[in-house]
Amino acid sequence: MRILLLCHSFNSLSQRLHVDLRRAGHEVSVELDIHDDLTREAVALFSPHLIIAPFLKRPIPADVWRRTLCLIVHPGIRGDKGPSALDWAILESEARWGVTLIEAREEMDAGPVWAWREFPMRPARKSSLYRREVTEAATACVFEALGRIERGEGPVMPANWGRGRERSACRKSDRMLDPALHSAEEALRIIRASDGDPGALLTIVGQTFLVFDAEPAEGLAGPPGTLVGRSRQAVAMAFREGALWVAHLRRPEARSLKLPALRLLGVDADVLPIVARPQPCRYREENGVGVLEFRFHNGAMSSEDCDILREAIVTAKARALPVLVLQGDADCWSNGIHLGIIESADSAADESWRNINAMNELVREIIVTDDRLVIAAVLGNAGAGGVFLSLAADEVWMREGVILNPHYKDMGNLYGSEYWTYLLPARVGEDRARRVMQARLPMGIDEALEFGLATRRLPGNIDAAEQVLHRAVAELAASPELAGRIAAKQARRGRDEAEKPLAAYREEELRRMRRNFYGFDPSYHVARYNFIRKTPKSRTPLTLAIHRATGDEADRGRTMR
Incomplete structure (x- = not known):
């Protein structure tokens, strides 16, 4: 079936559907919802059997x-109508919510229903619920509807x-916070409902900001509206009851x-007391295995974040355990360097250089770990340098439903580093490595396993994935073959280093990256500016819009095999 995905942006749900529909054998093209005439043109060019709109902000032309x-x-x-559905569900503390697949009609959200799913609500950010429960429910709805269409059946309602x-x-x-009026619990609900876009309004030290990424500040209190502590770059604010x-x-x-x-904020950080809070990296040991969990907001890793994770790995390596698990957050494993902090720096080129070198130090720390097996537990989506961060481990155990974007070129033809020129060909071979880097397409678990970017499949359910992960690594740690595998790893790393040192790969990559950062071609800086400031697209990339592409572009949009 020819299916056109019509979407405001190629977001995480759109990517998941793109991957799963193509995997199911459908011919899939994408058109960004830029203008009604472009939508009409896309339909004329592609002649789709079906249009699916995973993420729209405007009605489809009648x-x-x-x-x-x-x-x-x-x-x-079912029965819910309006543009802020998930926001209201969080604000009103709904115990259950869902996804409804609705046929387009004149009245928004009122047409025939082709499928629906419900799920229990977690106390979580809107973006987390969207990436997990909403995405899984939407995918199930789409495939149920496809089954009905293929059987010649109509809508269910x-x-x-x-x-x-x-x-x-x-x-x-509805999104305005008042520390004198709201408790910390009430404020947290508003912040979670506004997460991602547009943010919750809050006045801090006389300035109005949009607030994101909040969590309870246990044990802290003070006059409402005052800052009562700091930890790294976060601040704690007191509310009517409690603090965040x-x-x-x-x-x-x-x-x-x-x-x-x-x-x-621009406040004097020294006047705020340093207070302990949950850290982005947490290490524990169980069943002879070291487990290092980490989380960075939306998967972006600044120079400081890279250093923190590298230091946590160094500390974990001081423990004489044969298996180390690097377990990323279930929303985002990592998306590489922190483009927001780079964009805000006095010199974006200098901060880019500092960030990529910090990322390289982190990746190298994993590669040279030769006294144990390292497992990358990729439970959330990963992009760009984050994918190659996972490849630095010996094995990549990937959750069903995770989406990888193992390429840099959409960011202004960025060359990339993180030792990818060493790690990727070693996993997939030179030919496939070229195709992965040129394709600019999202990849799911099946392709990741076929290409060698993943080595083991974990269940799609988060809880089930963690149970299987921890049981399997305990079995690995107890395996009589483990010592031999570690010895073989040491020998392989020694051969690789003798053939071509890691320093040589890094030098070659950074020579190309220096041109991206400091050279006469501003493509990276323009692309970063547009991406981080959410500049609307003026066209759909030809690798996605195969109805507009010709020759090699169309081929790359259809398959990477």
Whole structure:
């Protein structure tokens, strides 16, 4: 079946559907919802059997949905209507929520229902619920609808009705925090409902900011609205009852940058007491295995973040255990260097250089670990340098449903480092390495296993994935073959170093990266600026829009095999 994905942006859900639909044998093309005339043109060029809209902010033109079946993913339960469905579900503490797949009609969110799913709500950020529960439910709905279409069946309901109701978009006042009025618990709910976009409004030391990435500050209190502590770049603010750690802020202006709180506040950090809070890296030992869990907001890793994780690995390596697990967050494993901090620096080129070198030091620390096996537990999506961070481990155990973007070129033809010229060909071979880096397409678990970017499949359910992971690494640690595998690893690393030192790979990569950062071609800086400030796209990349591509571009958009 020819399926056109029509989306405001090629977000995580759109990528998941792109991967899974192509894997199921469908011919899939993507058109970004830039202008109605471009949508009409895409339909004329591709002649799709079906249009799926995973993420839209505008209605589909009536002349399009009247001619071609259009199914819209609505992140709400049956009967729910309106543009802030998931936001309201969090704000109103819904115990269960869901996804409804609705056929386009004149009235938004009111057409026939083709499939629906519900799930229990977690106390989590909107983006976390979207990446996990909403994505899984939406994917299941789409494939149920495809089954109905292929069997010649119609929708399951003639219109969208149920226990949900029509609600307007969340207003600015719905997202405004008042420390004197709100408890920390109430404020946290508003921040979580506003996570990602547009953020919750809060006045801090006389300045208004949009707040993101908050968590309870246990044991802290003070006059409402006062800052009562700091930890790294986060600050703790007191509310009517309790306090919250606020880790990221953005000024309420168009195209402003989301940055670590202390970077934007401009307050004298020394006047705030340093208070312990949950750290981004947590190490524990169980069943003879060292487990290092880490989480960085949206997978972006600054120079400081890279240093923190590297130091945590060094500390873990001081323990004489035969297996070390690097377990990333279930929302994002890593997306590589921190483009926001780079964009905000006095010299973006200098900060880019500092960040990529810190990332390289981190990757090298993993590569040279030759006295144990290192397992990268990739439970969340990964992109760019984050993919190659995982390849530095001996094995990559990847959760079903995770999406990888193992390429740099969409960021202004960035060459990339993180020792990828050593790690990737060693895993997949020279020919496949070239195809992976040129394809610029998202990759799921099946392709990752086929290409060698993953070595073991974990269940899609997060809890089940963690159970299987911890049971399997305990078995690995107890295996009589482990000592032989570690010895073989040491010998292989020695041969590789003798043939071509790691320093040589790094020098060659950084020579190319220096041109990206400091050279006459500004492509990287322009692409970074547009990406981090969410500049609207003026066209759909030809690797995605195969209906607009020709020759090699179309081939890369159809397959990487």
